[in-house]
Amino acid sequence: MMAGGTASGNANGHFITIEHLVKTYILGEVEVHALRGVTLSISQGEFVAIMGASGSGKSTFMNILGCLDKPTRGTYHLEDIDVGQLSRNDLARIRNRKIGFVFQGFNLLSRTTAIENVELPLLYGPSTNKERVQRAREALNLVGLADRAHHHPSQLSGGQQQRVAIARALVNAPRIVLADEPTGNLDSRTSVEVMEVFQQLNENGITIILVTHESDIAEFAKRQIVFRDGKIRSDKQVTARRWAADVIKQMPLLEDDDEDAA
Amino acid sequence: MKVLNTVLSAFRALKRNKMRSFLTMLGIIIGVSAVIVMLAIGQGAKFSVEQQINALGTNVLIVLPGSQQQGGIRMGAGSMTTLSEDDAFAIQKECPAVALVSPGTRGGGQVIAGSQNWATGVEGTGIDYLEIRKWSVEYGEFYTEQDIRSAAKVCVLGKTVADNLFPDASPVGQTIRIRSVPFKVVGVLKAKGQNAMGQDQDDLILAPYTTVARRLSWWPNLRQILVSATSSSGIAAAQNQITELLRMRHKIAPYDADDFTIRNQADLATAATATTDILTYLLASVAGVSLLVGGIGIMNIMLVSVTERTREIGIRMSVGARSRDILTQFLIEALVLSLLGGTTGIILGIVGSRVITGIVNWPTIISVFSILLAFGFSIGIGIFFGFYPARKAALLNPIDALRYE
Ligand SMILES: Nc1ncnc2c1ncn2[C@@H]1O[C@H](COP(=O)(O)OP(=O)(O)O)[C@@H](O)[C@H]1O
Numbered sequence: 094m095m096a097g098g099t100a101s102g103n104a105n106g107h108f109i110t111i112e113h114l115v116k117t118y119i120l121g122e123v124e125v126h127a128l129r130g131v132t133l134s135i136s137q138g139e140f141v142a143i144m145g146a147s148g149s150g151k152s153t154f155m156n157i158l159g160c161l162d163k164p165t166r167g168t169y170h171l172e173d174i175d176v177g178q179l180s181r182n183d184l185a186r187i188r189n190r191k192i193g194f195v196f197q198g199f200n201l202l203s204r205t206t207a208i209e210n211v212e213l214p215l216l217y218g219p220s221t222n223k224e225r226v227q228r229a230r231e232a233l234n235l236v237g238l239a240d241r242a243h244h245h246p247s248q249l250s251g252g253q254q255q256r257v258a259i260a261r262a263l264v265n266a267p268r269i270v271l272a273d274e275p276t277g278n279l280d281s282r283t284s285v286e287v288m289e290v291f292q293q294l295n296e297n298g299i300t301i302i303l304v305t306h307e308s309d310i311a312e313f314a315k316r317q318i319v320f321r322d323g324k325i326r327s328d329k330q331v332t333a334r335r336w337a338a339d340v341i342k343q344m345p346l347l348e349d350d351d352e353d354a355a
Numbered sequence: 356m357k358v359l360n361t362v363l364s365a366f367r368a369l370k371r372n373k374m375r376s377f378l379t380m381l382g383i384i385i386g387v388s389a390v391i392v393m394l395a396i397g398q399g400a401k402f403s404v405e406q407q408i409n410a411l412g413t414n415v416l417i418v419l420p421g422s423q424q425q426g427g428i429r430m431g432a433g434s435m436t437t438l439s440e441d442d443a444f445a446i447q448k449e450c451p452a453v454a455l456v457s458p459g460t461r462g463g464g465q466v467i468a469g470s471q472n473w474a475t476g477v478e479g480t481g482i483d484y485l486e487i488r489k490w491s492v493e494y495g496e497f498y499t500e501q502d503i504r505s506a507a508k509v510c511v512l513g514k515t516v517a518d519n520l521f522p523d524a525s526p527v528g529q530t531i532r533i534r535s536v537p538f539k540v541v542g543v544l545k546a547k548g549q550n551a552m553g554q555d556q557d558d559l560i561l562a563p564y565t566t567v568a569r570r571l572s573w574w575p576n577l578r579q580i581l582v583s584a585t586s587s588s589g590i591a592a593a594q595n596q597i598t599e600l601l602r603m604r605h606k607i608a609p610y611d612a613d614d615f616t617i618r619n620q621a622d623l624a625t626a627a628t629a630t631t632d633i634l635t636y637l638l639a640s641v642a643g644v645s646l647l648v649g650g651i652g653i654m655n656i657m658l659v660s661v662t663e664r665t666r667e668i669g670i671r672m673s674v675g676a677r678s679r680d681i682l683t684q685f686l687i688e689a690l691v692l693s694l695l696g697g698t699t700g701i702i703l704g705i706v707g708s709r710v711i712t713g714i715v716n717w718p719t720i721i722s723v724f725s726i727l728l729a730f731g732f733s734i735g736i737g738i739f740f741g742f743y744p745a746r747k748a749a750l751l752n753p754i755d756a757l758r759y760e
Pocket residue numbers: 118119120125126127145146147148149150151152153154
C-alpha cells in the first residue's frame with residue numbers, strides 16, 4: 094500500500110523532491126548515462142518548462158517523474174511518498190490517481206473514440222459507468238472537444254488529438270500533469286492553443302511540468318529548467334511570462350484546419 | 356477494472372479483427388463439434404447395444420458349452436461336447452428358479468423356395484423359445500412338442516425371409532429347401548424390425564432343435580441352452596442352481612473349472628458396453644486432439660495480439676492499469692474467443708449429430724455430460740492457452756511497452 098500521504102506535500106513543503114537522480118542505460122557493453130545526478134524540488138502549483146538539447150535526458154527524467162520508469166539511483170518523493178519503495182501495483186495506482194501524462198505522440202488508442210480514450214484512466218479506478226461517461230464528457234468539454242466525443246483519433250487533427258490526450262490526463266483530477274513535448278508535433282498556432290489549456294489548468298492549481306525545446310513555448314511557464322548531458326544546467330523563474338490567450342488574439346488567422354479536419 | 360467492461364472491450368477487440376478472430380475460433384469450433392459428434396456416436400452405439408441386450412428379455416440366461424477364460428470362451432479340446440439335451444431337460448426339471456428352457460442348435464445356408472432363394476441362419480429351438488424371447492407367430496402357428504420330439508422337418512420363417520422367398524403368396528403350408536433338405540413352413544414370425552444397431556432381427560428361420568441338429572448341423576450337441584428365470588431377481592439363484600446341477604452331471608471335481616459358461620444380461624451388457632466405451636473414448640480422444648490444436652491456435656493468435664498491441668498495453672499501463680488488469684484483459688479475450696468457439700461448436704456438434712443420424716442412420720445421443728465436457732474444455736483451453744500470452748503482456752514494463760515500435 095501507499096504510504097499514507099497527507100496531501101499537503103513534503104516535510105520541507107515541496108510537492109516533488111528529487112535527489113541525486115541517476116539513470117544509466119546499459120546497451121550491451123556501452124553504458125549510456127541519461128541522467129547524471131539531478132537534484133530538484135517543485136512546489137504545488139508550479140508550471141515548469143524543461144528545456145535542453147535532444148538527448149540531454151529530458152524524457153528520461155519525465156518518465157521517472159511519471160512513474161513509468163525507475164531511476165538507477167537517487168530518490169524521488171512525490172508528496173510524502175518515497176516512490177522508489179513502491180510496488181508495481183502502487184506505481185500503477187499513482188499513475189492512475191495523481192499523475193496525468195501527455196506524450197509528444199499523443200498515445201491514443203487508435204481504434205476507440207475520443208471519449209473512450211478519455212474514459213480509459215477511469216476504467217482502472219473505482220468509478221461507476223455513469224460517473225465515468227460524465228467525467229469524460231466534462232474533461233472533453235474543458236479542452237473544447239465536446240462535439241468530437243465520438244470521433245476516432247484518425248478523424249481528428251493533431252491539435253485535437255493532443256487535446257483528447259490532455260483530457261485523458263485530466264479526467265482523474267490529478268495533482269500533477271506531465272507533458273513530454275506536447276507541442277512537438279503541432280503547428281505554432283495549435284501549440285499556443287494547447288498551451289492555453291495548460292495555463293488554464295495551472296490557474297486551477299494543477300502542477301504542470303512540460304518538456305519543450307522551443308523557447309517561446311517555455312515562456313508560457315513560470316519556471317524554466319535547462320538540462321544538459323543529464324544534469325541541470327540552469328533553473329530560473331520566467332521573467333516575461335506570456336499568456337497564451339493573449340498570444341492567440343494577436344495571431345493571424347491562417348487556415349483553421351483545426352476545426353475542419355474530417 | 357470491472358469484469359463486464361472487460362468482457363465488452365474484449366468483444367470490441369475481437370470484432371476489430373473479425374477474420375482473424377473467426378479463424379482462431381475455427382479450431383475450437385471444429386474441435387468441440389468433433390468431440391460432441393464423436394461422443395454422440397459412441398453413446399448412441401452404447402445405448403443401442405444395451406437396448407439390444409434388453410430386447411433379449413430381462414431374465415434370460417444363456418448356457419454355453421466350454422469354459423470361460425478371462426472374459427472369453429475357450430474352445431478347448433472336447434469341451435464342446437459338454438452340453439447335451441439331457442442337461443437341458445435336467446435344468447428344466449431340477450432347478451426351481453428356472454421357468455423355461457429352450458435347447459438351441461444352429462445351422463444355416465442357402466434357402467430355396469421355387470425360383471427364389473435366400474441365404475440365412477437357422478435357429479434350432481425348443482418349444483418355449485418364443486416365450487423366452489417374448490416373440491410370437493403372426494401367421495400360421497409354431498411347431499409342436501411332437502414336431503420337436505420327432506425331429507419333424509417344419510420351420511417358422513422370420514418376416515424378412517418370408518418376404519424374400521414368397522414375395523406374392525402366403526408361405527404357410529409351402530415347402531422350402533434348406534441346404535436341399537425340404538422343410539414345411541408352418542408359420543411366420545411377427546416382424547421385430549431392425550434392432551438399434553440396424554441389424555435385421557427378422558432375417559432368420561426357426562426350426563426344432565432336434566431337426567437342425569440332425570439335418571443341418573454337423574454338430575450333434577447343443578450350441579446353447581436358453582433359460583428364463585422365474586423372475587429377474589431370480590437370475591442369480593437360477594445361475595447357481597444350473598451351475599451346481601451341471602457340475603454334478605458333468606462330474607467335475609471340486610477345484611476344477613466349469614466346462615460350461617452361463618451368461619446373463621449383466622455379463623453381456625458389461626462386455627458390450629465395455630467395447631462401446633472404448634470406442635467412445637477412442638473417438639473422443641481423436642476429437643480431443645483437434646481441440647488441443649485449436650487451443651494452440653488461440654495461444655498463437657493471443658501472442659501475436661500481445662506483440663501487436665504492446666503500445667496499447669503501454670498506454671493502458673501509463674494511465675494506471677495494473678498487471679492484473681492487463682492479465683485479465685487478455686485472459687478474458689482468450690476466454691471470449693474460446694467460449695464463442697465452444698458454443699458455436701456445441702451447436703454445430705448437435706446439428707452434425709442429427710445430420711449423421713438422418714443420413715447414415717447411426718444412432719446418436721447427445722448427453723448433458725458431453726456438452727458440459729466440451730464447454731469445460733473450451734474454458735480450460737481459453738485459460739490455459741491464454742495465460743501465457745496474457746502474462747507476457749502483464750509483465751511488460753510500462754515504459755518499454757510504450758516505446759515499442
Ligand atoms: N531505452 C533506452 N535505452 C538506451 N538508451 C536510452 C534509452 N532511452 C534514452 N536513452 C538515451 O539516454 C539519453 C537521454 O535520452 P532522452 O531522455 O530521451 O533525451 P531527450 O528526451 O532529452 O531527448 C540519450 O542519449 C538516449 O540515447
